[in-house]
Amino acid sequence: MIPEKKTSSSEYEEKDITTVVADDLEIRGTIRFKTSVMLKGIFEGEIFSEGLLVVGPTAKVTATISTKTLVSHGEITGNVTATDQVTLKNTSLHNGDVTTPNIIIENGAVFNGSCAMRAKDITVK
């Protein structure tokens, strides 16, 4: 389900993700989850997660995000706090700050914002 090892947290298969929100769905509000969610549509609001959030390549997310792991292929506007890892894939666009102990930005990704990293002592409410 959720890869436990940091090394695999950006490698997953879509079928292993508990909830996949398709690209024709628009959500405004707050979502909370513990396992894994993939967003492919439009989301505005807040995300509280104790697991894996995947932002698909077609997604447009405007949100304050608290999660364990974030993998983005899409567009995110907002601040992100991740207790484990943030991965910005090569198609991703991120406007906002990132706080996480481990970040990977692939070549081609766009990141505008500040990045704060401290090993392992970041807490998410």
Next chain:
Amino acid sequence: MGNGIPIINEPAEEKIVTVIADDLEIRGTIKFKTSVMLKGIFEGEIFSEGLLVVGPTAKVTATINTKTLVSHGEITGDVLAEEQVVLRETSTHTGDIKAPYIMIESGAVFNGACAMDRGGAAVMADSAIAEQPAPAEESLPVEEKQEPFPEVRHEQKKRQPREKVHSEEPPGASETAVTNDTKGEEPKPGELL
């Protein structure tokens, strides 16, 4: 994608024009046009029209202007790169970065603001990417110095596109291209498309 993304061309150490060894401490300003590798301690300013490599043993406290920066070591200070910044897994960076292309490997530590503005330049040739005014994000508070993050060997050593593809798309299409166009790249594990 791959349109205009600079290929990271990090030459072997013996191909670098100047290698400053790790027992050398420099304070002041250096300027160069080709390539320099720093392995010692540097404080001051760096103006480069080429490639700056900060070695794993280096401690650099500097304002850096360069075309390309590849860091394996410790940098404190702001970086303005015309082309690309690469933070390798052993690197620690405290300070702001402005560059059209940035790559950060797993394990690297980056505290600071990052501004990437390539406007319509995403579909232009690399060398044509001019320095763009970036959004004013510089004044954001930067977290205090942290422990170097325990190294994570990342299996997913993904590869850059092998060749530059110069796209004919109009600048207006660049956002769509960035989002959707993954052609020209090798498929990676976990790729979603």
